[in-house]
Structure formats: C-alpha cells, structure tokens
Amino acid sequence: MSGDLLMVEGLSKRFAGRGRSVRALDDVSFSIRKGETLGIVGPSGSGKSTLARVLLRLIEPDAGRILIDGEDWRSLSPKALRHRRGDIQMVFQDPLSAFNPRTTIGKAIMDPLRIHAVGKRHSRMAALAELLQRVGLSADMASRRIHEVSGGQRQRVALARALASRPRLVVLDEALSALDVSLRGQMLELLVRLQRDEGISFLFIGHDPAVVRMISHRVAVMDQGRIVETGDADAVFSDPRSDTGKALIAAIPTWR
Ligand SMILES: Nc1ncnc2c1ncn2[C@@H]1O[C@H](COP(=O)(O)OP(=O)(O)OP(=O)(O)O)[C@@H](O)[C@H]1O
Ligand SMILES: [Mg+2]
Known part of the structure; x- marks a missing residue:
C-alpha cells in the first residue's frame, strides 16, 4: 500500500432543517499521506468544519468510508475507539x-x-x-x-x-486565524518542526490562502460540500482550475 495515513471515500452529510436541507458534505474523497499536510480552503459554509467534525467522530456522516492506516474508522467498536481516539486530534479557532x-x-x-x-x-x-x-x-x-x-x-x-x-493526524480548523501575523508565523514554524520531527499529518483548514499555501503540501478546494479541485499547493494557488479556486485567489489583497 502507499503511505496513506487517512483515506476518505464518498463522505456525505446532509443537515435537515425546517423545510430545507443542506448538503454539507457531498461525496467527498481524498487521502493524506504520513507526514503530509493537506490544506482545505473554500468559501464560508462550504463544509470544511463539517468534514473536520466527521473525521473526529463528533458527528456521524450519512455515507462514506474513513480509513486510518487501512482500518475502518467508522466501524471501530467503542472499546477499540477508546484506544484509538487519540490518533486524530483537533485544534479549533477558539480554544476558550x-x-x-x-x-x-x-x-x-x-x-x-x-x-x-x-x-x-x-x-x-x-x-x-x-x-x-x-x-x-x-x-x-x-x-x-x-x-x-x-x-x-x-x-x-x-x-x-x-x-x-x-496523534497521527491533527486537524486544525482555522486554528491560527485569530492570531496576529507574528504569532501566526511562530505557530506555523512550530507545526512544520513537529511534522518534520515526528511525522505527524495535518489537515489544515484556513481562509487565508497565503497561510494555507505556506504550510500545505497539497490543497483541496471545497464548495457546497464538494471538493472541486485538488493538487499541489503551489499549483493550485498559482494557477487554480476551478471557478471557486480562481475566486479565492482573486480575493487575496494585492498589497500584501
Ligand atoms: N449542526 C448543523 N445543523 C444544520 N446545519 C449545519 C450544521 N452544521 C453546519 N451546517 C450547515 O452546513 C453547511 C456547511 O457548514 P460548515 O460549518 O461545515 O462550513 P465551513 O466551510 O466550515 O464554513 P466557515 O468557513 O464559515 O467556517 C452550512 O450550510 C451550514 O449552515
Ligand atoms: Mg468552519
């Protein structure tokens, strides 16, 4: 097998509201290798946090497979999960x-x-x-x-x-977004060092393309619950193919 730590296949999650329902995740598939950082970008409401919470088993998806090191994460028994829960950890935007x-x-x-x-x-x-x-x-x-x-x-x-x-995988959901520029830089360095020393994989959700590009090896662009584009971070950010990716890049202030 390849060096995939995480493999996600066909994840779907629909939230039913009164009269309307939202496809927060719509047939999402991707993988993350050991020691790799996958960045996730996309407009507000595109399903990024839902994806994070499904991976942490904070919410149940309607369909799809999650494999950690080839093991089916969703069908672990409660006992097995207690032992393995630490494998995936999360850092939120607001630790308070x-x-x-x-x-x-x-x-x-x-x-x-x-x-x-x-x-x-x-x-x-x-x-x-x-x-x-x-x-x-x-x-x-x-x-x-x-x-x-x-x-x-x-x-x-x-x-x-x-x-x-x-943990083998740490999910960072806008974890650095509230920090000022210099603190963010220090945290990014810290994450890179941890990854280099310990081979941890990261799923890095962020709204600032410059920050996501800095830390990610590969990037997935989400829109309306779907991954609309994925590729090497430099390729996606310098030459996005999807309309969503183009819009995200176009929104970067040019004075930076
Ligand atoms: N518990 C919930 N109940 C109902 N709808 C939800 C719930 N959680 C999320 N949603 C909806 O699912 C969609 C995806 O939400 P999600 O929080 O995953 O987006 P996001 O990409 O993280 O957005 P942001 O960038 O603003 O954090 C949105 O339309 C949201 O309103
Ligand atoms: Mg979110």
Whole structure:
C-alpha cells in the first residue's frame, strides 16, 4: 500500500432543517499521506468544519468510508475507539470554548493522558513538562487557567493538549486565524518542526490562502460540500482550475 495515513471515500452529510436541507458534505474523497499536510480552503459554509467534525467522530456522516492506516474508522467498536481516539486530534479557532474555565492548563493537557492511561503519575508530569516545552511554553503555565493567558499562548496550550495523546493526524480548523501575523508565523514554524520531527499529518483548514499555501503540501478546494479541485499547493494557488479556486485567489489583497 502507499503511505496513506487517512483515506476518505464518498463522505456525505446532509443537515435537515425546517423545510430545507443542506448538503454539507457531498461525496467527498481524498487521502493524506504520513507526514503530509493537506490544506482545505473554500468559501464560508462550504463544509470544511463539517468534514473536520466527521473525521473526529463528533458527528456521524450519512455515507462514506474513513480509513486510518487501512482500518475502518467508522466501524471501530467503542472499546477499540477508546484506544484509538487519540490518533486524530483537533485544534479549533477558539480554544476558550474547548477548555473548562475552572481547571488548570496542566490538568486540561493531562486529561487525555489519564484517559489514555499513558504512564504513571510522575511520568505523566514529566510528559506534561515536555509537552509545554515542545510548544514553546514555560512550565509555570501548568498552574494557570485558560482565560489567564494570551491568545497566542492559548493556541499553544490547545496544540499541547492535542499532542498529548500522540496523534497521527491533527486537524486544525482555522486554528491560527485569530492570531496576529507574528504569532501566526511562530505557530506555523512550530507545526512544520513537529511534522518534520515526528511525522505527524495535518489537515489544515484556513481562509487565508497565503497561510494555507505556506504550510500545505497539497490543497483541496471545497464548495457546497464538494471538493472541486485538488493538487499541489503551489499549483493550485498559482494557477487554480476551478471557478471557486480562481475566486479565492482573486480575493487575496494585492498589497500584501
Ligand atoms: N449542526 C448543523 N445543523 C444544520 N446545519 C449545519 C450544521 N452544521 C453546519 N451546517 C450547515 O452546513 C453547511 C456547511 O457548514 P460548515 O460549518 O461545515 O462550513 P465551513 O466551510 O466550515 O464554513 P466557515 O468557513 O464559515 O467556517 C452550512 O450550510 C451550514 O449552515
Ligand atoms: Mg468552519
């Protein structure tokens, strides 16, 4: 087999509303290799976050297959899923909403380690210190609460928590979009370094084509629940074939 970590075939998801329904995902197929970053771009409402949430098993698709390392992700038993859940982790745009405001950052990062029963307590503490260091945070961050730290630090905390379960794939849904330019640059460097050192794969959802191009090996363009174009990041961004891709590139401010 090829080096595919993730293979997605024919994913579909329809949301039924009153009187109307939305095809949030419409026969979506793609793959991501080990150590590869696939960027996802597309207009608002095109289905990017729905795709992310289906991969995380936060919502059930109506149809389609998800294979992780050749294993059928959707038909894992609850027990098998408990063991494998850490394989795919997610970082959201707004980490505040994903953290309990009353708990310390250290505890929030450690929770997945406890759930996955990784090591004994003292070795988990060592793992926590190492995780914080890996994302460029000082050890005293562990005793603070999420609302007591800056936006850039929050995103690093969220990344540390995602990394705690040693994921094979991290889904970043607009994870850097709220950061200012220099913090975003630092996070991009951090992600690239993590990927180089550990072979993690990323699914990187973003609205800024310049940022997505910087980090992605390949890019998929989504529109109305479908992938309308896919290819090497440089090719898609320098010479988009789809109308959606052309419109996204045309929307980049030229003064940048
Ligand atoms: N829980 C839900 N119930 C009903 N409709 C939903 C739900 N979640 C998403 N949708 C609809 O599905 C479509 C895709 O939404 P999704 O959030 O995946 O888009 P997106 O590409 O992430 O957009 P954005 O760039 O604004 O984040 C939209 O039409 C949205 O309104
Ligand atoms: Mg979204």
